[in-house]
Amino acid sequence: MSELTPAxxxxxxxxxxxxxxxxxxxxRLLYSKVLIIGLGGLGSVVASYLAGAGVGHLLLAxxxxxSLSNLPRQLLYSSAGVGQLKVDAATARLQAQNPELVITxxxxxLSLSDLLALLPEVNLVLDxxxxxxxxxxxxxxxxxxxxxxxxxxxxxxRGQLLALQPWLGQGCYQCLYPDWxxxxxCLQSGILGPLVGMVACQQALLALKHxxxxxxxxxxxxxxxxxxxxxxxxxKLQQEPACPICAAGDS
Amino acid sequence: xxxxxxxxxxxxxxxxxxxxxLAGQQQLRPGIAVAINQQVIPRSxxxxxxxxxxxxxxxxxxxxxx
Numbered sequence: 001m002s003e004l005t006p007a008x009x010x011x012x013x014x015x016x017x018x019x020x021x022x023x024x025x026x027x028r029l030l031y032s033k034v035l036i037i038g039l040g041g042l043g044s045v046v047a048s049y050l051a052g053a054g055v056g057h058l059l060l061a062x063x064x065x066x067s068l069s070n071l072p073r074q075l076l077y078s079s080a081g082v083g084q085l086k087v088d089a090a091t092a093r094l095q096a097q098n099p100e101l102v103i104t105x106x107x108x109x110l111s112l113s114d115l116l117a118l119l120p121e122v123n124l125v126l127d128x129x130x131x132x133x134x135x136x137x138x139x140x141x142x143x144x145x146x147x148x149x150x151x152x153x154x155x156x157x158r159g160q161l162l163a164l165q166p167w168l169g170q171g172c173y174q175c176l177y178p179d180w181x182x183x184x185x186c187l188q189s190g191i192l193g194p195l196v197g198m199v200a201c202q203q204a205l206l207a208l209k210h211x212x213x214x215x216x217x218x219x220x221x222x223x224x225x226x227x228x229x230x231x232x233x234x235x236k237l238q239q240e241p242a243c244p245i246c247a248a249g250d251s
Numbered sequence: 252x253x254x255x256x257x258x259x260x261x262x263x264x265x266x267x268x269x270x271x272x273l274a275g276q277q278q279l280r281p282g283i284a285v286a287i288n289q290q291v292i293p294r295s296x297x298x299x300x301x302x303x304x305x306x307x308x309x310x311x312x313x314x315x316x317x
Binding site for chain 1: 281282283284286289290291292293294295296309311312313314315316317
């Protein structure tokens, strides 16, 4: 495939109108392979926008099943899908949205060794998980395999977004929270759908900009958002000189 | 000196390190990060990093929800 078909030109016509876009840029998306880990409130919105934009190969990882309490914010799922594996429901929905994509469902909680095996074949990892240990394992695997990572998180009224290329010495997730054990889940601390959707939209936007190599992706920066007070801030990360993940061997 | 902590003005007697300030505010707990003037301060520097007049300090907590 060296040029877009007429159907593809029509499907992607709105994004192709952007001055930064052209057929070769669209083809770049169609040839991209992205791993989305976690298909909850973040992952379902991220996956939907990436599939819509024509990211050619999506790997979707989640071991969870759809539950009724997911439906207010996990927009890929329907009431009829309660009890289904999220990867199966999501694959069916995304494949209907954009039939030309390759979607690989992975019904598993990926371990560090799973991640290390998968990462060499992907261009980008999107961390949409709901627990600290998965987040730190993904961070470590992306560092070791030198795959860019865009990590989103939402809880209560707060959202955080972190884009990382930690092998460049800009710091990593572990540098930011070196003694992180775990944090309350959405079911424990509450969440409103649009808050997690906002983080997910930013995550998807950064992902597309990175794949297209356009604009500013702000790697090495933490974006914090407070949805109750409408405040946000952007903070520059620094490598923790004692970081066991990304500073090992530096000193 | 005057610093700003989570957007509130705070009067402090120098010298005061990040770790001393957080301990004084009873904020030292796992899973937190601190930025001074929009720059994250690595944990191993908290004991030595001094606060200066006019600094803006932000404390934020790790969140994991998705």
